[in-house]
Amino acid sequence: MEAVGVIVALLVVLFLLVGVYATVKVVKAAKRGVDRTISEARRTVEDTTLRAKSFAQPGTAGELAQLRLSLRSSMRATQDVLRAGAVEDASLKESLALFDRLSAHGHELDGELRRLERDPDKAATAERLPGLRERTERIVKAADSLRWSARDRAHRFADDDLDALSTQIDMEAGALRHWTTGPAPARAPAAWPEPPAQPAKDTEQSWSEPAAPEPGEAARPAITPPAARPTYPWEKKAKPESTT
Template identity: 70%
Template sequence: MEAAILILTLLFVAFVVLAVYAGVKAVRAAKRGVDRTITQARRSVEDTTLRAKSYGQPGVQGELAQLRLSLRTSMRATQDALNAGVAEDASLRESLELFERLSVHGRELDDDLRRLEREPDRATVATLLPGLKERTGRITHSAESLRWAARDRARRFADDDLAALNAEIDVEAGALRHWTTDGPVPGGNAGGPPRSETAGPAGPATSGAGGPTA
């Protein structure tokens, strides 16, 4: 009796622990989902604001907004392409690591551009624009190089797979048409007993096992 009570108690404790663990994981997953949604919404709002500034504000403010928008768009597109490709092609992990190092420089540049947007000395900011443009171009060029290389690699694999599939289909189509070379001739003696090649023409019919009747 005591053993049965002990077993039931252990099972109850295990069930409670498992329920608590599952609840904690569910809460953490929900929190990550909420954080991801908030981050995406914040990015969308900021991108929309930058796009409006780049078209609606002339001069230094508009150029800074355009640089930030170009930088963020290029970096995000490269990140999405590499994250999507690494799940199917493990060799892209090294490219993803390089991109993470590049992202550090991208975030630093974005922070610098954001601070300069609030800088009241427009003349000083204007003198910094050529260097900022050159720095932005270097980062976006590296990001685009990684992105297009990953896409070209995926396209090459897809082309190779399609070529192999086409070859297999050609072989299968040839096998399905085997009757044109060595199969039975349509309309022949298919399904019937084989015809004897040594049998002669049939003789006249007789009335019995003996000789001809008188």
């Protein structure tokens, strides 16, 4: 009985541990979902604010907002393309590693631009704009190059697969239409076989002996004898002549 109680207690503890583990997993997954939703909402709000500043505020503030907006849009688009493509194309993992290094420079530049937006010394900020603009253009150009290269690679693979598929379909279509270009179909056999043709006999025999009749074939006379005259009962028999 004590052994049964120990086993039951262990089972209860095991079920409790499994339940706790499952609860923790669910809570973590829910937390990740909430964090992702909050991050996306915060990013959307910040992008909308930058877009409004780039149009509404002229001068240094508007240009800083425009630089941040172009930087963030290019980096986000490239990240989405590379991450989605790396799932099916292992060659893009190296490009994704390069993008991670580029992202470090992008985050550093974005942080610097954000700080300059709140800097009260607009004159000093304006002096730094040419260098900031050049850095932004270089990072955006590198990100765009990676993104369009990945897209061109995916399109190339899709075109190659489509070409191969079209070739196979053309071959199959040709095989299905074989009756238009192939040999004529074989004729069906007759219901009754035709008798074999008899070889023609050589009727003209020049400088040769007469042909002997074939076995089983009766010899035909040269002249057909006349048929015997029939006798009737009313006719009298002729008497023999006397020799005396």
